[in-house]
Amino acid sequence: MLSRGERFINSLKDERSVLFEGKRIEDLGSHPAFKGPLETITSLFNMLDDPSEKDKVGFKLPDRVSYAHSSFLVPYTLEDLQQRSLAFHTWSKETHGMMTRLSDYARSMITGWYAARKELGKLDPHFESKITAYYTAARDQDLFLTTAIVDPQIDRSSGLEDGRVAERFLHVVRETSDGIIVRGAKMIATGAPYTHDFIISSFLEFKPEEAKHAHVLIVPANSQGIHIVCRESFTDMRKNDHILSSRYDEMDAVLFFDDVFIPWERVLLYGKSETVLTLRANKTANSLAFHQNIVRYVAKLEFVTGIAFAVAESIGVNEYLHVQEKLGELLTQIDTMKALVIASEVQAKPDDSGVLVPELSYIHTARNIGTRFYPRAIEILQQIGGGGFVQVPSRFEDFFGVISNHMHHYFEGKTVSAEKKVQLFKLAWDLIGSPLGSRHELYERFYAGDPVRAYAKQYSESDQASFTDPIWRLLRETSK
Ligand SMILES: Cc1cc2nc3c(=O)[nH]c(=O)nc-3n(C[C@H](O)[C@H](O)[C@H](O)COP(=O)(O)OP(=O)(O)OC[C@H]3O[C@@H](n4cnc5c(N)ncnc54)[C@H](O)[C@@H]3O)c2cc1C
Structure with missing residues (x-):
């Protein structure tokens, strides 16, 4: 049987478009830029099945048998909170703090939205059911998540009133009965090449009329039309000379959205600027x-x-x-x-x-x-x-x-x-x-x-x- 880490690596063999040095990468797991960091992530994932480690990084699911990472644990007591803390600490210690986006941050954001679903449900009648379904799937399927929030540096002295900026920042171009179509870019998403889903929002302080840019989305990395454009690799596999660079380059990438379809169940919020601002806060x-x-x-x-x-x-x-x-x-x-x-x-x-x-x-x-x-x-x-x-x-x-x-x-x-x-x-x-x-x-x-x-x-x-x-x-x- 495949280990949890191996299943994770296998799951990346999908239709994703990861571009590195001008070419599309076919197999991330064997590529020199990704092999080292993915091996590190594999061993971290496997801790959840290791009897001597799993209670440090995970918690028992309602079936009382399987374990999920503690970033998905909703804390009601100080012990719960410290269990979350122990999991973050354990993965960070394993990587000497050199891998910072091991998905536990983005997973915690999802856990937080799920934990606050009653309050946030007031923002949109479908929010509660959507976040509950997504949280449960992400937790039970060990999904790797990362955030893509910052809009590209075009002209920081201009806002959405400037057409050049508005057109390049991620925005909705069309709605259908099944979902929305988005176009534009996001500036940096760490871990993007090997994430399952992107949590997408923006730091912008939207005005009510800027509704097309106001959204909170969960977008599969293998969606058709997303191009994950990697920076130069800092991986150096001369292990004795570069202990850190051989294992921990978690890769940052820019995301281009070339008319990407997002089904309604992955659109947590859209169209009302004030609801997006409330969720963000x-x-x-x-x-x-x-x-x-x-x-x-x-x-x-x-x-x-x-x-x-x-x-x-x-x-x-x-x-x-x-x-x-x-x-x-x-x-x-x-x-x-x-x-x-x-x-x-x-x-x-x-x-x-x-x-x-x-x-x-x-x-x-x-x-x-x-x-x-x-x-x-x-x-x-x-x-x-x-x-x-x-x-x-x-x-x-x-x-x-x-x-x-x-x-x-x-x-x-x-x-x-x-x-x-x-x-x-x-x-x-x-x-x-x-x-x-x-x-x-x-x-x-x-x-x-x-x-x-x-x-x-x-x-x-x-x-x-x-x-x-x-x-x-x-x-x-x-x-x-
Ligand atoms: C290695 C790395 C990894 C990252 N990974 C992620 C990730 O996984 N997901 C993600 O969402 N983000 C990620 N980020 C992005 C990060 O959130 C942004 O870099 C950060 O928000 C700052 O924005 P910026 O880089 O666009 O800088 P800018 O906002 O463009 O700032 C550049 C300079 O201009 C000044 N400036 C710009 N606008 C103003 C203003 N209005 N008022 C005053 N001063 C201003 C700033 O003070 C700064 O000195 C990552 C960044 C780095 C460096």
Whole structure:
């Protein structure tokens, strides 16, 4: 019998149009750009059938036999919430935080919409039945999901009033009795080539007349007319030289929709701008999904910190005060992020349906400071290792094979052998200097939207009077 992971890989042999280097890929599982990351995902999926792992990443379905990933668990108690957290943590730890869109984020958004179906059902009479059917299918069939939200960068100073922009942003061109036909593009969807479905919406603040652009859709990746246009691959299968790039390049792609038909059952909302805005602002769904973002972030910070400690020890610079200060800073990053995760969980409150919703204000804070923590953590690693990252020879095996005695002589570290030191610095370079590493820094700056507007939103949506009132009171008292 095929494993869960193998079934996942087989399920990708469909009519999808994945374009890479100008050609359509026929078999993702054997393609050099995808083989490594898909093997990683296969092993993560298989954890759900491994008796020693499945309770960490999954929960029992109503049949009390099969397991589904805990991102589909609707939390009613703190234990449920922590079970979700454990699943996010376990997958992130397995990939050292280097695979960020393992579907658990998008699955959580679906779980959140399902959990809030009574409330959201007020937006559209068919919403509740559609989301219930989809949630159940996605959960029971282990569907891999990703989001495609951001519209293409055509001219950010113009909105939908500009025809050039409106025509390229995803919009409905026709309605039929069976569904809608959409045209346009979406800017980035991570994991797009191997996803089953795209969760599609937009960050736009629609006006009522912009109804054709206002929709929330669930679109199968193999729909006719979708072109999944991949960026350059950052996979490097020289495993000893690129431990991370050989396994974790989760691939980002642009989506072109060439008059794609979407049946009504996959159109969650369409045509009423205010309903789409209300759904997007739904606290239950956003909290459950964004909670995943910050749990997985801890694993990544721990990984960078581990590498920084090892680099510092291996060349004996951990004895310097300023290096210790920087290593200490990395620890404060981890504790800050962990504390915000804990705070969001223990201060979770039930929504009107009794679903326990993590405290969103801590989650927003964690996502915002995360945009600054990661670039700073990478900067610290550079400051600690200096030129050591580029002194390593091109190919690990070759050099130790050809001029072994010199290698052992000149590459030895304070606490480690030459081989271990070269391996360690290659790993660190893969994190800070490889194409994959640079992509991760960009990802952490932008994955949650524009960080500038996200910080500004924290201010504009805050209870400002609670901060300024005491100041005015103090001034009044002083001037009496
Ligand atoms: C590696 C990576 C993977 C991603 N994966 C996904 C994914 O899977 N799914 C998904 O939906 N999205 C994904 N994203 C997209 C991400 O959500 C966007 O990059 C993010 O929302 C920022 O939008 P943008 O890139 O279009 O930048 P822009 O919004 O174009 O911003 C560019 C610059 O212009 C400024 N700017 C632009 N407009 C304004 C304005 N109105 N006011 C003030 N300043 C402005 C910004 O501050 C910024 O400095 C991914 C991004 C990256 C980098």
